[in-house]
Amino acid sequence: MSYSSDLSRTSPFAMLTRSANAGGAAQWNQQSQSWVSASNTWSGDGFMWGAPTCTIASGAVIAAVRFTSYSSSDRFSFGSQWGTSGEARACSDDLMIGYGSSAAWTVNNSIGTMTLDASRARCTIIRTSLL
C-alpha cells in the first residue's frame, strides 16, 4: 500500500511481484516504487532478497535458478525449486539474496516446467543509496 507522501525522502523500500503466473523467463512485472524500472533495475546499490516460487502444473519440478543482482551479471547466486508429484506448488529451498542494482533470475536447468507463482513469488529491496 502506498499513500501520496509528503515525506521529505523517497522510500528506500520496494517490493517486486508478478500480476499473474508466468513461465519461461518471465520476470517481476509489478514494482511498488517508481525508482525500480520496468526491467527491474535501479541506480545505486540495494540489498535484495526474495523467492521466485513456482507452481507445478503436473508431475514434479526441480529447477536450478540463477539470481542476478547487478546489471553486468558478475554478482549472482544459485537457488533451487522443488516439488513432488501431486503437489500444486513448489518449495524454494534458497532465497534470492544479493546486493546490487537489479533483481533478475534465469532458470539454468530444470526437470518439469517452472512457472512463477503470482500468489507467492516476491522480491524485496532496501536501496541503500536512498538512506
Next chain:
Amino acid sequence: MTYMTASARLEAAVFVWASGGAVNTACPLTLVDHNWSPAPVINGSGDGLTLPAGHYMASATIFANRSSADQNVSFQFYVDGTADGMAGYSDIFNNNSNVDQADVEFTLTSSGTLELKITGIETSIPSLTSYCRLVVWRCLT
C-alpha cells in the same frame, strides 16, 4: 562552500508473534530488540504496532510444532486495518508445499497501525513457538 547531505537512519525492530486464536484476529506481539528512536509502541491490547509517519518494510516468519501434516495456517500483514503485501504460509498449507514468510512494504504519511493476522486455517492452528519472528524496518525521514 560544501554542505553535508543528511543521511536517513535505517532502523529495525524484532518481535515474537503468537497466534490470535482465530482467523482474522490480530496476533499478539512481544518486543525482542530494536534500534528505533523513538522506541516501538505496541498497542494497548498487545496485538499491533502504532507507528509514526515513515517508510516501512516488514517480514514475518513462522516456526510451528504440528501434530498432523495438515495443521497449517496462512498469515498476512494489515496496514491500517487493510490486508497488504504478500502472505506467508506454514508447510504444505493447502498443498502449497512451502514455508513462506509474509512481506509488506508501505509508507505512512501520518500515524498508522500494523498488525499480523492468521488469514487461513487448513484444519487447525499448530502450536506456534517463540521462534515466530516479525521484523520491521523503517526510515522515518
